[in-house]
Amino acid sequence: MAVATRPAPAAAEDKELLISGSEAVAEALTLADIDVVTAYPIRPYDTVMQAIAKKIANGQLVAEYIVAEGEHSQFEIVKHASTVGARVFCGSSGVGWAYAMECLVVTPPLRVPMIALVGNRALDDPGAFGVEHNDALFVRDLGWLLCWIDTSQEALDTTLIAYRVAEDRRVFLPLAISADGAFLTHSQALTLVPPKEKVDRFLPRYNRGDLLLHPDNPITVAPQANEDWVIEIRRQNNEAMARAYTVIEEAYAEFRRVFGRGPENPWFEEYMTEDAEVILVGMGTISLPIKVAIREMRAKGRKVGLVRLRWFRPFPTDRLVAALSGAQALGVIDRDYSFGSPFGSGVVANEIRAALYNAARRPPLLSFICGLGGREVTLEDVYKATEMCYGAAKAGKSDPKTHWLGVRE
């Protein structure tokens, strides 16, 4: 049971900086020595590009830095740079991510290991800067690896891990790191920045091998294939995604070995779950109000825990079932929506329902939607969800309908 969330003590050679989630990603990109980066403005992810631009202006990072004329080009430029062997970075938020959609679709079958930061933001209309997870979730079925981070430290560490995982030839898929807009992209925390030598030990050079587009390797990439081959290519994508389970486990183990910190369980954080009767599940910075509420409730005798999902694709089905199926009730709090879905539930709730379907023991599961558009998730919201979960635990079953929390009637 992991309780402590403060970072491990700094190794002598680490620097400790007070930086935001976006700035932490930029620190990692500098350490990873990226070659090509493309920017286009949209809040809140664009703070990472501002940080990178400063790094380049100050000579801390040598990379081609291109301000594109839209997100479609932004993603297409790095896609092509990656095919000639460059380590690349990109990112967006909300409708910007949607504008890039065509170029997001093609990267997995092209086996382009680009890393993107999604600063989660509500989709238009109406205009809103605040967090919702629907933007990043656009790519959940397409072959993108997809994870959610919670702190500046996790932002830095996950960025380094992301390159190692995505550029592993067993995977060779794009990877999106999702960071809650404002709550993480713009919030500063003390963060350990490791020295370059350590990063070099952890992160090998990007080697595109026989997929390199170069006159010395004159291949034709993405010819017209039609029904002759498309289904085989889709299956190859699926197999690469399946291999990512092993590669992610290996990368976190190696990260711990080299840097002396990082989680034992890559897939999700467990907070006070060991003896928990009710386990709440969420992704991203929602963990903070939930953890505070859990401490308050535990002081009053309620044994509540949290599972904060880090990896959504690939989905840690087996480990999650093992972690959740012992509880008396589960409450999944989605910061997203899926209109017309089974029971009108959010995406995470229905994924977990599906994961539990074959489990020997299936606790009652309640589905909540909360905090859309950047609305704060309050302690009251968490208390209310928890009490409803206790009700379901007592009844031994749950009404599958979805509950919206903190909404004006």
Next chain:
Amino acid sequence: MAESTTFTNATQILEPFRGVKKVTLEEYFTSGHRTCQGCESALVMKLMVKAAGPRTIVLGSTGCMYVANTTYYTTPWVVPWMHTQLGSSGSAALGTAAGLKALMRKGKMKAEPINVIAFCGDGGGADMGVGAISATLTHKEYNSLILLYDNESYANTDIQLSGMTPFGAHTTFSPPGKAKRIIHTRWKKNMAGMMAAGHPECRYVATVCASYAVEMMNKVRRALTIGGPTFIHSLDPCPKGWDYDPMLSHELGELAIETGIFPLYEVEDGGVKYYGKTKALVEGRARKPVREYLLKQGRFAHFTEEDLEYFQKKVDEMWEKWEIPAVVPFRRLEATKAALEVK
């Protein structure tokens, strides 16, 4: 192979071919494609990459020259080739050039000038992709050539009109009918002129036609040699889309130029230079009437005298009223002329 001296924009020095007998024999676009009989765009591909040579990467945006050219297992491309999205020729050129440049200047790849060419059709280039091409033409530190092969319709998807389809042409999106003879009433975009006028740091823009193959190849070689982002617009007669006997492809290309509908010129560092038969037109040779060109094509079979006259009038304007004939459609007002001449 010679190389220019500065690294930042180092290019291959590709001297012009002095006549057809001096053209290299090696082909880099060979058998395997399945384009139509008489397809000029396929010829453009072949000449383009022959002119560029083996140290070249080609990016192809969606269109005929993707779908009909690169069936899996039968690619005709001898040089490395990659698909890019319909509106992405500009981004593909920029990303490839930036990737190579980053790796070379950081010592992660052997430094050498590698040609980067991205091609697009008229739909991908002049409609959907014009924004990305425009952006790329402002990035002067990356060497690339964007070649627009213009067969004047979305010819791969069943001949639908594009922003480059001529006035009045019959396409599947503009069929002549009893109530409306002309559905497509827009005049064609002036792509090369727009690219040259709008991007003052783009050092080279040219128009070409494969009916004049050696000149066409030399424009490609000039574009690649001069460096930075460059743009070439090629007019490609299309038997399927224009509805004519495939044996007439070359002749129609010639007629497009002789009628003045499509001018041949290059703009190098801002200087406009007409060449080939267009130069003769500028110097006073009479333009052939547009009807000689239009009436050889089924897509204009519904034209009445009125339509032919309108078309002729618009082409006459290009030559008689534009500030730079057939290149830049601005006109100086009398007052402006006076102001400019005061000095």
